[in-house]
Amino acid sequence: MPGKYVGMESGGLDPAEAANAVPADVTAFLDDMMRRYGVPESAAAAGDHFSTGSRGRYTAKDSAAMLDIAFRFHPRLLVSALGTPSPEIMKAARDRGMLVAALAGRVKHAKRHAEAGVDIIIAQSYEAGGHTGDIGGMVLVPSVVDAVAPTPVLAAGGIADGRQMAAALALGAQGVWCGSVWLTTVESDTLPVVKKKLIAATAEDTVKSRSFSGKPSRILRIAWAEEWARIDTPDPLPNPLQPMAVGRYMARIDRAAASGDTARRMALARWRAHRWGKWSG
Ligand SMILES: Cc1cc2nc3c(=O)[nH]c(=O)nc-3n(C[C@H](O)[C@H](O)[C@H](O)COP(=O)(O)O)c2cc1C
Numbered sequence: 423m424p425g426k427y428v429g430m431e432s433g434g435l436d437p438a439e440a441a442n443a444v445p446a447d448v449t450a451f452l453d454d455m456m457r458r459y460g461v462p463e464s465a466a467a468a469g470d471h472f473s474t475g476s477r478g479r480y481t482a483k484d485s486a487a488m489l490d491i492a493f494r495f496h497p498r499l500l501v502s503a504l505g506t507p508s509p510e511i512m513k514a515a516r517d518r519g520m521l522v523a524a525l526a527g528r529v530k531h532a533k534r535h536a537e538a539g540v541d542i543i544i545a546q547s548y549e550a551g552g553h554t555g556d557i558g559g560m561v562l563v564p565s566v567v568d569a570v571a572p573t574p575v576l577a578a579g580g581i582a583d584g585r586q587m588a589a590a591l592a593l594g595a596q597g598v599w600c601g602s603v604w605l606t607t608v609e610s611d612t613l614p615v616v617k618k619k620l621i622a623a624t625a626e627d628t629v630k631s632r633s634f635s636g637k638p639s640r641i642l643r644i645a646w647a648e649e650w651a652r653i654d655t656p657d658p659l660p661n662p663l664q665p666m667a668v669g670r671y672m673a674r675i676d677r678a679a680a681s682g683d684t685a686r687r688m689a690l691a692r693w694r695a696h697r698w699g700k701w702s703g
Pocket residue numbers: 501502503525546549550551552553578579580581599600601602603695696697698699701702
């Protein structure tokens with residue numbers, strides 16, 4: 423539920439409008455990358471769960487459609503990332519007896535969430551996987567705790583074991599919120615090839631990139647991210663144009679990685695480590 427995106431004046435571009443707004447040089451770059459890395463053309467097969475372009479379109483319209491579906495499952499907690507939940511969303515959650523939480527990478531975002539009346543603030547630091555800000559946890563967590571007291575705060579970002587949990591509690595958080603650590607669990611639908619890459623990765627193997635959603639997110643340092651970071655390639659587009667531009671190519675890479683045809687394809691498929699869009703449709 424981002425605070426800023428292209429087309430926000432009208433609640434979000436329709437998929438066709440967003441697709442039409444993708445510049446030709448971006449599509450040409452993506453076609454060329456597929457050719458250079460030998461990623462085959464592929465069509466969606468029956469039972470194929472790889473999506474082809476809608477994921478990561480974080481707009482009010484898309485969020486509303488996903489919330490309608492989510493509400494049918496009677497969740498206890500609604501968590502907003504990338505922006506403060508709107509009064510309408512707060513009301514929809516309250517009417518259903520749900521708690522509301524929101525992620526914050528800066529004190530000013532946390533204050534905004536608190537003013538909107540969220541029940542829990544998640545102070546998500548620079549270390550986090552996925553969309554993340556620029557402030558480290560040692561500084562962010564206590565600052566947010568002080569700024570929004572008495573609203574409870576969970577610490578997020580780089581937390582995967584008990585020592586880190588204890589440190590978060592010492593910084594004033596009431597608990598922790600984890601993301602990356604779950605990607606390698608048995609229950610996770612992360613591709614097996616990606617699970618291996620995640621487990622093998624060290625702290626030096628991540629990078630922040632706008633190449634998936636158009637918003638900065640921490641991912642593994644993979645060929646995909648390096649291609650977008652090159653000086654002679656296009657810059658990632660703003661959200662939701664970037665996910666519209668890359669969606670079908672990501673699905674194509676996923677299929678190649680899942681079929682495990684060649685080591686080269688598997689290498690490029692490392693991008694899959696970061697599966698932000700999966701959670702968001
Ligand atoms: C692959 C991936 C996808 C994520 N997608 C979302 C999302 O859709 N919504 C959200 O609120 N947070 C999302 N997050 C952020 C997590 O909620 C969490 O704050 C973050 O992962 C914590 O840092 P950690 O990865 O170091 O544990 C995502 C994180 C990862 C790693």
